[in-house]
Structure formats: C-alpha cells, structure tokens
Amino acid sequence: MSAAVPCLEIRFHGRVIEHLGIDMYQSPVAAIAELVSNAWDADASQVDVTLPDNVKSDSARIVISDNGEGMTLQQCQDRYLNVGYNRRRDRESDRTPAGRPMMGRKGIGKFAGFGIARFVEVDTTSKETGERTVFRLDAEVLIDGSSSYANSEPLTVELIRHEPADPSRTKDHGTVITLQGLSLKQRPPVERFRTSMARRFLLLERSDDFKVLVNGATISDIEDVEKIEFSFPRSYAEYDLPVPAGLEIDGEWGVEKLSDGSRIRWRFVFYREPIGDDELTGVSIFSHHKLSQRPFIFNLSGGLGGQTAIHYLSGRVEADFLDEQDKDLISTERQRVNWDVDETQPLLEWGRARVQALLRTWQDLRARGKKEAIENRIRPFSQRLGKLERPERRVVDKALLSLAKLPAVNEDQFADLAESVLTAWEGGRLKSLIDELAEAETMDSEALVAILMQSQVMSALHAAERVKSQLNLIVGLEERVKRRALELEVRDYIAEHPWLIQPRWDTFKVERGIDPLVKEVAKAVYGDAWNARVDLVLSSGSQLLVVEFMRPGLKADWDHLNRYERYVTRLRTAVIASDSQFRMVTGLLVADHIDRAADVASKVQTLRSQDMDATDWPGLLRQARRQWEAYFDILRDRAPDDSRMQQLAEGQAEPRSISAED
Structure with a gap:
C-alpha cells in the first residue's frame, strides 16, 4: 500500500480572509508586528525582518524569519490553517513551553500579511521532528469573489515542498514567512520602522532572550534622551516633588495597585517640543508586552490644567491583567480597550487622575525652568534694566515670569517675546498690557490669545518700521538714478547690503571662499577688462x-549679455567641478541702461528663464520697491487696527540720503 500524498487545505476563506487580513492590517508595521508576535509565541530567540529597496518591483518581497519551534505538516494544518485556532486553550496554558506569556489570543494574526501582500509563503521546520513544510497562500484565490464568511467545501492549499522527519534538521528549526506581490506604495523608512516596532512590543526592556532585527540592525526602544525634558516617576526625585501615595519606583518605572488590587507598571515622559506623531502622543496600554490600546489620554476632554502638555506627552502602562480575563477586553486588532465594562474602570480612573496631575506638574516645571532661563537671558540686559526705576523693573520681571508659564511658547518664541516686552517698555509701548501680565497668576486660553495678538502687533510694528526705512532708502536711490548720481560708493553700499534691493536676499551673505575661482573664470571670459568690473x-x-554691476554710463547690449551668459555658465561648471557645498548658481546683471533692440529683449527673457537676470537700475529699484511695499502690506494686515501701523501706512516714503559711511 503506497504512502498517502501529503496535502494541506483551508476551510475558512472568502470574506474571513478579506476582513481579518486585508482590511485590518494595511499598515506594514501592524502587519509585520503580528508576525513577529507569532515568533515570540513560538519561543524564538531572534527574528529577522528584511525590507526590500524597491517595493514596486515585481520581485520585491518582505521576509520575516525566526528560529522558533517551527511546525510539522500536521501542525500547519491544525494550527496555521485553522482560522481562530486558540493556542492557549489547546495547550491549557497562557505560557509558551519556555515560560513566556503568550501574545497571540485570537488565532487570526497569521493572516495579517494579506494586508500588505497578495502572496504569503510559509517555510517551516519543526524543532521536534526536523520535518520541513513549505506552502503558499494566494489572497485572490482565497477570496475569489466570495460573499460568505465560510465555505462548506475545503480549498486545497498549494504545497510547494514537504520533507519528512529528519533529526539532523532539527538544528535548523524555525519559520520563514515571505510576503510577495506587495501592495505598498512606498518602502517604509527603515529607522522609523525599527522604532515603531519597538514601541509596539516593549520587548527589549523586559526580555534578554528575544532579539528583533530589521535589515540586520536591532530595533531599539530607547528614546532620544536629549529630546526628553521630564521622565516620570524618576523626575519626582530629580525635582524634589512629592511622590504619590502608594507608588513604588522601580528604576525608570512606577509600580502601583489599582483600587481593585490589579497591579500595573507605568512610565510617562514629556518631550521638549510637541511630539507631532500620533503613534507617540498620549498614553499606550500594553498587556504581556503587546499593544492593547493605542495612545490616548484616558478619554479626558476639556478644562484640563496644563492641557497643552498633552502634545508633549508619551506614556506607557503595562496592565497584564487586561489580557487575563475570561472575556475579551481588547479589540481584535489590539488597538483599543473596552472602557465601558466594570473590569477596566479602575485603570481608567487611575489614568485620568495620574494624567491630570502630571499635566499640572509639567506646567509648573516648565515655568520653573523658564524662570531660570529668564534670569540667564535678562543678564545681558542688566544695564538696560538698571536704568529703570525699581518698581518698573519689578513689573517687567513679573511680566516675563508670566510669559514663561505659557506652555504653548517654546524657547525661541519666548526669547522673541521677552525681547519684545523689554523693547516695548523702553519705548513706552503697551505698558498697560505688561502691567496686566505682571499681575496675572494664571493664564487661560483667552489671555494667551491676547498676548500673542499683542506680540504679533509688536513684531509687525518693528518689522514695518524697518521696511519703511528700506523704502525710504530706495526712494533716495531712485532720486539719484534720475539725477544720474549713482556713484561707485553707492554701488559698494548695495553690494554690502543686498537685502536692500531684494527682500529674499535677507538670508544671503557675502561669499569670499571662492574668490580665486571667480577671478579665474572672470579672466577667462572678460580678458584684461575683468578687473574693471564690480562683482x-x-x-x-x-x-x-x-551680481555683476556694469560701469556707470555703459549700456548692456547683445555682446555684454553674451559674455555675462558665458561667465555665469562657466562659473556654474567650475563650482560644481570644485566639489564645493554649492549646487546652484544664479546671476544678476545691473547696468545703467539695457539696449531696447528686440533681439536684446528676447535674449534677456531667455536668460531669465535660466536664472540669469539682467536689468537696469530703474527696473531693479522699481522691482525692489514693489517687493518691499508688498512686504509692508503683509505686515499691515497683521495689525490693521493699530493706530501706529496706520500712521506708518499713511506716511509717504521720504527720500533718505545714503553714503558709504552709513
């Protein structure tokens, strides 16, 4: 009698696979995390995740390889291809053979790969027998337009390879999952993927015998310490704060008992800047090292003291009891806990109280830190403050402290606000507002809006006064152009203050580092006359x-424009060839006059399309004036009702003289 031909089949498919795989796990992190958790439950000591360079390639594949216990052919049939297989019930334990707490509970995570791929290939070798089985599942075949959740007839699974038991192969035990036919639009960034995986599992903090590698690099669950401002419960001692009753501190973690006796561990950190990442912001709940509740703030809403602190908060709570109840308290996709049942109320109440207390603590600590920063920042202004009468100085100091308590203001914004307050007081501006600031014990959202609006007015006024000054200078230059009195000294002044004629050049500085290269190119293009040019x-x-300034009295004609084009083009080539930091070279030619010939005008347009502008002095100043006026209009719109701004807007620009000594 011949031996039976090995085969595999799956009875549940159709919409079950579509719902439990494709619909629930469309994120690569979520999908692969489920497969990694299977490796944990298989007592693997190492999992290797390999991401492709190009997910759009037909040959692209994601591989998840572990050295766990593996499966025999019969176990593949009974466990892997049995939708809803309950490992805990089958083994009558919630622990793995090695004593690990099991992560898997519902028996559906193995289909997570279909969320990001069409094909799932399983290559597994049993640690117990050395039997090797390789099979492949095709999502399109499994679904096949089915509208039912269960088919009465089993579907044969493609069995690629089967090798019978062989003790010599037991040393190669483990499972390799290969995902092909990827549906991802882009490759997930490897570093972000690694940290996201670590944040989901908390494995490295608690398990020395489990290692996960992504493209050969170990995932890390260590936060960037330099970006963390406060870490609780450790910061209680660091800042001499009272420790909550009943809290035990175990290194970086706090250990507490809830009102029903359940034991939890927790750690909350506040970053220096808003987190801006939904995966981090708020408090996550973990059970047996696996995510049970995506980040949230225990359903708190409105009226929170220090509410802005929420955007800086990342917390973790280990609540293993959630996964040890008779009924499921965690959603199937492990994204949220059922907070409407009695069993979860003690944790919810604890979380609300702890978050509210820490938000207030964060606000106080930030104010304390900013006060120290105030003292350091005020020190350079001591001479200015010393000129104030003592009562005035006390008012300004208290006003700055009130500003320091504004949680929405970061360090750079605070520095600007503090400078604005000091300058406004010295100038006799906004004294009533500063008095109010000094008297404010707390700052609500309306007061914050008022402060920021006044700060905007101050900043807009200061900037508008500067813009008006630039406009006056430009008017003066325009008068000189009309009188043909644009002497070389004025050209030199413009060369040293380029932002005067182009606001967008405000970030530019004079570059001396490539002077030899510029001279070499100028000699090659202009010959003996190169030194007479002002560059x-x-x-x-x-x-x-x-920027090339042509000598006074010269008209830019076709020949000038051709030489200028060769000059900029050759300089571009030379700069790139020099392996310097510069990757873009643009040009501007300024002359007293531009030839009006049609071919010259066409040449100018062509040059402009190649980032090589050419213009005369009237055109340059006309353009500069329009840009500075547009800038002024923007500033005026920031404080349209302010009387001082209205006076600036109504005042006509007056010519201002300029000399090389300015």
Whole structure:
C-alpha cells in the first residue's frame, strides 16, 4: 500500500480572509508586528525582518524569519490553517513551553500579511521532528469573489515542498514567512520602522532572550534622551516633588495597585517640543508586552490644567491583567480597550487622575525652568534694566515670569517675546498690557490669545518700521538714478547690503571662499577688462548668487549679455567641478541702461528663464520697491487696527540720503 500524498487545505476563506487580513492590517508595521508576535509565541530567540529597496518591483518581497519551534505538516494544518485556532486553550496554558506569556489570543494574526501582500509563503521546520513544510497562500484565490464568511467545501492549499522527519534538521528549526506581490506604495523608512516596532512590543526592556532585527540592525526602544525634558516617576526625585501615595519606583518605572488590587507598571515622559506623531502622543496600554490600546489620554476632554502638555506627552502602562480575563477586553486588532465594562474602570480612573496631575506638574516645571532661563537671558540686559526705576523693573520681571508659564511658547518664541516686552517698555509701548501680565497668576486660553495678538502687533510694528526705512532708502536711490548720481560708493553700499534691493536676499551673505575661482573664470571670459568690473558673490545654503554691476554710463547690449551668459555658465561648471557645498548658481546683471533692440529683449527673457537676470537700475529699484511695499502690506494686515501701523501706512516714503559711511 503506497504512502498517502501529503496535502494541506483551508476551510475558512472568502470574506474571513478579506476582513481579518486585508482590511485590518494595511499598515506594514501592524502587519509585520503580528508576525513577529507569532515568533515570540513560538519561543524564538531572534527574528529577522528584511525590507526590500524597491517595493514596486515585481520581485520585491518582505521576509520575516525566526528560529522558533517551527511546525510539522500536521501542525500547519491544525494550527496555521485553522482560522481562530486558540493556542492557549489547546495547550491549557497562557505560557509558551519556555515560560513566556503568550501574545497571540485570537488565532487570526497569521493572516495579517494579506494586508500588505497578495502572496504569503510559509517555510517551516519543526524543532521536534526536523520535518520541513513549505506552502503558499494566494489572497485572490482565497477570496475569489466570495460573499460568505465560510465555505462548506475545503480549498486545497498549494504545497510547494514537504520533507519528512529528519533529526539532523532539527538544528535548523524555525519559520520563514515571505510576503510577495506587495501592495505598498512606498518602502517604509527603515529607522522609523525599527522604532515603531519597538514601541509596539516593549520587548527589549523586559526580555534578554528575544532579539528583533530589521535589515540586520536591532530595533531599539530607547528614546532620544536629549529630546526628553521630564521622565516620570524618576523626575519626582530629580525635582524634589512629592511622590504619590502608594507608588513604588522601580528604576525608570512606577509600580502601583489599582483600587481593585490589579497591579500595573507605568512610565510617562514629556518631550521638549510637541511630539507631532500620533503613534507617540498620549498614553499606550500594553498587556504581556503587546499593544492593547493605542495612545490616548484616558478619554479626558476639556478644562484640563496644563492641557497643552498633552502634545508633549508619551506614556506607557503595562496592565497584564487586561489580557487575563475570561472575556475579551481588547479589540481584535489590539488597538483599543473596552472602557465601558466594570473590569477596566479602575485603570481608567487611575489614568485620568495620574494624567491630570502630571499635566499640572509639567506646567509648573516648565515655568520653573523658564524662570531660570529668564534670569540667564535678562543678564545681558542688566544695564538696560538698571536704568529703570525699581518698581518698573519689578513689573517687567513679573511680566516675563508670566510669559514663561505659557506652555504653548517654546524657547525661541519666548526669547522673541521677552525681547519684545523689554523693547516695548523702553519705548513706552503697551505698558498697560505688561502691567496686566505682571499681575496675572494664571493664564487661560483667552489671555494667551491676547498676548500673542499683542506680540504679533509688536513684531509687525518693528518689522514695518524697518521696511519703511528700506523704502525710504530706495526712494533716495531712485532720486539719484534720475539725477544720474549713482556713484561707485553707492554701488559698494548695495553690494554690502543686498537685502536692500531684494527682500529674499535677507538670508544671503557675502561669499569670499571662492574668490580665486571667480577671478579665474572672470579672466577667462572678460580678458584684461575683468578687473574693471564690480562683482558681488553671495551665498545662502547651497546657492550662489553672482551680481555683476556694469560701469556707470555703459549700456548692456547683445555682446555684454553674451559674455555675462558665458561667465555665469562657466562659473556654474567650475563650482560644481570644485566639489564645493554649492549646487546652484544664479546671476544678476545691473547696468545703467539695457539696449531696447528686440533681439536684446528676447535674449534677456531667455536668460531669465535660466536664472540669469539682467536689468537696469530703474527696473531693479522699481522691482525692489514693489517687493518691499508688498512686504509692508503683509505686515499691515497683521495689525490693521493699530493706530501706529496706520500712521506708518499713511506716511509717504521720504527720500533718505545714503553714503558709504552709513
């Protein structure tokens, strides 16, 4: 009698696979995390995740390989291909053979791969027998337009390879899951993927015998310490704060008992800047090292003291009891806990109280830290403050402290506000507002809006006054152009203050580092006349701006424009060849006049399309004036009802003289 031909089949498919795989696990982190948790339950000591360079390639694949206990052919049939297989019930234990708390509970995570791939190939070797089984599942075949959740007839699974038991193969035990036919639009960033995996599992903090690698690098669950401002419960001692009753501190973690006797562990951290990442912001709940509740704030809403602190908060709570109840308290996709049942109320109440207390503590600590920063920042202004009468100085100091308590203001914003307050007081502005600031014990949202609005007015006024000054200078230059009195000294002044004629050049600075290269290219293009030209080379980041001022009285004709084009083009080539930091070279030619011929005008348009502008002095100043006026209009719109701004807007720009000594 011949031996039976090995085969595998699956009875549940159709919409079950679509719902439990494709619909629930469309994130690569969520899908692969489920497969990693299966490796944990298989007592693997190492899991290797390999991500492809190009997910759009037909040959792209994601591979999850572990050295766990593996499966025999019969176990593949009874466990893997049995939808809803309950490992805990089958083994009559919630622990793995090695004593680990099991992560898997519902027996559906194995289909998570279908959320990001069409094909799931399983290659598994049993640690017990050395039997090897390789099979492949095709989501399209499994679904096949089915509208039912269960088919009465089993579906044969593609069995690629089966090797019978062999003791010599037991050393190669483990399982390799290969996902092919990927549906991802782009490859997940490896570093972000690694940290996201770590945040989901908390495995590295508690398990020395389990290692996860992504493209050969171990995932890390260690936060960037430099970005963390406060870490509780450790910060209670660091800042001499009272420790809540009943709290035991175990290293970085707090240990407490809830009102029903359940034991939890927790750690909350506040970052220096808003987190801006939904996966981190708020408090996550874990059970047996696996995510049970996505980040939230225990359903708190409205009227919270220090409410802005929520955007800086990332917390973790280990509540294993949630996964040890007779009924499921955790949703199937392990994204949320059922907070409407009696069993979860003690944790919910504890979380609300702890979060509210820490939000207030964060606000107080930030104010304390900013007060110290105030003292450091005020020190350079001591001479200015010393000129104030003692009562005035006390008012300004108290006003700055009130500003320091505004949680929505980061360090850079606070520095600007503090400078604005000091300058406004010295100038006799907004004294009533500063008095109010000094008297404010707390700052609600309406007061904060008022402060920020006044700060906006102050900033807009200061900027508008500067813009008006620039406009006056430009008017003066326009008068000189009309009188043909634009002497070389004025050109030199413009060369040293390029932002005067182009607001967008405000970030540029004079670049001396490539002077030899500029001279070499100028000699090659202009010959003996190169030294008679007035050149200005500016830089900002990776961009170079070359400004050529033609000598007074000269008209830019076709020949001038051709030489200018060769000059900028050759300089571009030379700069790139020099392996410098600069990757973009633009040009501007300024002359007393531009030839009016049609071919010259066409040449100018062509050059402009290649980032090589050419203009005369009237055109340059006209454009500069329009830009500064547009900038002024923007500033005026920030404080349209302010009387001082209205006076600036109504005042006509007056010509201002300029000399090389300015």
